[in-house]
Amino acid sequence: xxxxxxxxxxxxxxxPAKGLAALNLRDLWxxxxxxxxxxxxxxxxxxxxxxxxxxxxxxxxxxxxxxxxFVFDRVARLPTDGIQYEVFSFTALLPWGLFVTxxxxxxxxxxxxxxxxxKIYFPRLILPISSVFAGLVDFxxxxxxxxxxxxxxxVMPAWNVLWTLPLFLLLTIITALGVALWLSAINVKYxxxxxxxxxxxxxxxxxxxxxxxxxxxxxxxxxVLSLNPMTGVVNGFRWALLGAGNGPDLALWVSVAISVLIxxxxxxxxxxxxxxxxxxx
Amino acid sequence: xxxxISAKNIGKKYQIGAAETKFRYNMLRDxxxxxxxxxxxxAKALIGKSDRRSNQNFVWALKDISFDVAEGQVLxxxxxxxxxxxxxxxxxxRVTDPTEGTVAVRGRVGSLLEVGTGFHPELTGRxxxxxxxxxxxxxxxxxxxxxxxxxxxxxxxxxxxxxVKRYSSGMYLRLAFAxxxxxxxxxLVVDEVLAVGDAEFQRKCLGKMGDVAQxxxxxxxxxxxxxxxxxxxxxxxxxxxxxxxxRAPTPEAVDFYLSSGQAETGEHxxxxxxxxxxxxxxxxxxxxxxDKTGKVVDTVRSTEPVTVEWEYQLEAPLxxxxxxxxxxxxxxxxxxxxxxxxxxxxxxxxGARQAGRYMSCCEIxxxxxxxxxxxxxxxxxxxxxxxYFMDENALSFNxxxxxxxxxxxxxxxxxxxxxxxxxxxxxxx
Numbered sequence: 001x002x003x004x005x006x007x008x009x010x011x012x013x014x015x016p017a018k019g020l021a022a023l024n025l026r027d028l029w030x031x032x033x034x035x036x037x038x039x040x041x042x043x044x045x046x047x048x049x050x051x052x053x054x055x056x057x058x059x060x061x062x063x064x065x066x067x068x069x070f071v072f073d074r075v076a077r078l079p080t081d082g083i084q085y086e087v088f089s090f091t092a093l094l095p096w097g098l099f100v101t102x103x104x105x106x107x108x109x110x111x112x113x114x115x116x117x118x119k120i121y122f123p124r125l126i127l128p129i130s131s132v133f134a135g136l137v138d139f140x141x142x143x144x145x146x147x148x149x150x151x152x153x154x155v156m157p158a159w160n161v162l163w164t165l166p167l168f169l170l171l172t173i174i175t176a177l178g179v180a181l182w183l184s185a186i187n188v189k190y191x192x193x194x195x196x197x198x199x200x201x202x203x204x205x206x207x208x209x210x211x212x213x214x215x216x217x218x219x220x221x222x223x224v225l226s227l228n229p230m231t232g233v234v235n236g237f238r239w240a241l242l243g244a245g246n247g248p249d250l251a252l253w254v255s256v257a258i259s260v261l262i263x264x265x266x267x268x269x270x271x272x273x274x275x276x277x278x279x280x281x
Numbered sequence: 282x283x284x285x286i287s288a289k290n291i292g293k294k295y296q297i298g299a300a301e302t303k304f305r306y307n308m309l310r311d312x313x314x315x316x317x318x319x320x321x322x323x324a325k326a327l328i329g330k331s332d333r334r335s336n337q338n339f340v341w342a343l344k345d346i347s348f349d350v351a352e353g354q355v356l357x358x359x360x361x362x363x364x365x366x367x368x369x370x371x372x373x374x375r376v377t378d379p380t381e382g383t384v385a386v387r388g389r390v391g392s393l394l395e396v397g398t399g400f401h402p403e404l405t406g407r408x409x410x411x412x413x414x415x416x417x418x419x420x421x422x423x424x425x426x427x428x429x430x431x432x433x434x435x436x437x438x439x440x441x442x443x444x445v446k447r448y449s450s451g452m453y454l455r456l457a458f459a460x461x462x463x464x465x466x467x468x469l470v471v472d473e474v475l476a477v478g479d480a481e482f483q484r485k486c487l488g489k490m491g492d493v494a495q496x497x498x499x500x501x502x503x504x505x506x507x508x509x510x511x512x513x514x515x516x517x518x519x520x521x522x523x524x525x526x527x528r529a530p531t532p533e534a535v536d537f538y539l540s541s542g543q544a545e546t547g548e549h550x551x552x553x554x555x556x557x558x559x560x561x562x563x564x565x566x567x568x569x570x571x572d573k574t575g576k577v578v579d580t581v582r583s584t585e586p587v588t589v590e591w592e593y594q595l596e597a598p599l600x601x602x603x604x605x606x607x608x609x610x611x612x613x614x615x616x617x618x619x620x621x622x623x624x625x626x627x628x629x630x631x632g633a634r635q636a637g638r639y640m641s642c643c644e645i646x647x648x649x650x651x652x653x654x655x656x657x658x659x660x661x662x663x664x665x666x667x668x669y670f671m672d673e674n675a676l677s678f679n680x681x682x683x684x685x686x687x688x689x690x691x692x693x694x695x696x697x698x699x700x701x702x703x704x705x706x707x708x709x710x
Binding site: 010011012013014016031032034036037042044048049092113115116117118119120121122128190192194273278279 | 371374375379383396402417
């Protein structure tokens, strides 16, 4: 009785959703603790019953970096804007790793939690959002290795890294979340997304200058590649941390604009499909 | 009197896919044809033109439902399977939107349909309490405050730091229920949880529900257990095929429900609209009750054996199939559950069945039933894989006990069965 008299309960009106759904960010704020718990659970469960535990967050990008260094540097001798290939590729592998995790986990998040979706009300946006945030933990761990590599190869970032890096990290999150919003909502109805993801990831990887340098590409390729929002992210990371490349130029702004477009359209698409999730999943 | 829930003309339309039944993959040819047409389907999906012919393929799971629930009222909801009870609860708990109409809900809705949702087997009991609590919309501070109470209620204190994958199913369920039960919503929705757990635990659940009602919270209670409905609610609504057909004080509503809508012919033949589309490739045909002369009967003599025949069709081969029979009293208490492949030898022979028409039948021996009315439910499932079809109330019948043991005394005997026991009486001195 005491609990009840404390506050006047609010009245909710449940009615058919019509037209463009409002984003309803207020509900998202009310449920913010759930995002925390979902991320916490994902991270906790991910490395349970593994021998090496959190070390995997380091091993994966480091192994990738070593393979790339061998293939693209020692064998193929790709140009790298005069930077040690180890640092050059690892700097790009960090945001790329975050993007891939977010893309894969985020796209599957609704279907993976279908028992939650069909049984309880909560803002559905929480599922892709927490998948993306869970990737940040791995990112933070791998980032420590990057700092080590930069010290080892004597690379000093400029002072403005303090604000440019967070901005590019934000851009990575927006890009990953935008794509995850689209794909997770489509995946509810068409599981083709599950089949397409491995191929999509691979294709996207080669269309992003992770293993190679953007600036040494012929100009016509540069134009095509800047339509890929991850190009902006990877170039931005290299510029912020290593001073490589051109810095914020037209190509970067094109990438940013596309990221924002995907993100905002993804938000609205997700919200408009949200009301059918429980019925079609 | 404050109104807690006010539903006005709500309806829910479900699209049922013809696309799913269109391609059946019986033959390699179908698979190839399907593959060739894939680009066409993709193109159609992208321009928003669905593969299925719309307009015709939908059903109204709920139509034109209006009712008010006063704050602090405990309302029972009864109805057969597919009557729309679950859809109604889903709308009230905001899982899905109604197609038409509005509901005004005053306060937080907590439902016990989601016990254990979000539980992760790798996490410990403690971690799962926090996780599940957050999913149900509790604040962290709120969970902290009620944590000890929940652990005590669940009776798993000893294992609270053990991953729940090591729990027995009973422990798992108790823990899950403990979290849901401490949510303290203004409106509590309870759906069929009482069908699970041991008797002692069920008693606790009902007690908790009673407490909630005592505190002046509103409770919606859905169950097939009529005695629980009678005990816990004062008023009930009856749903039939998506429509609200009766609202009355509980005893009257339960009487109405029990005496209406039940076929009394001793035979249930499933019509196409009674078979959910997702039950394919399984298709129920008929359930019959026959006396020892082979006549279909709706009244069974307790002193004679009775044969239950279940006829069905498999459109495709199925493995691990078992056809279940659930016998219960009309008050919803189970008498027994049995499967046609309970016997290991039978399972070896019929676990995997080719497509075709089948009949599973069994005999319920003489001197089994007590006087009264019973209900037969059926289901078809592959254990741990999928439940194809289920009808919890496929057939009901009366039992006549003339000639049964003890009928020389005209009195009501307790209990659902009335066995003829082999009594030995001897004088000891």
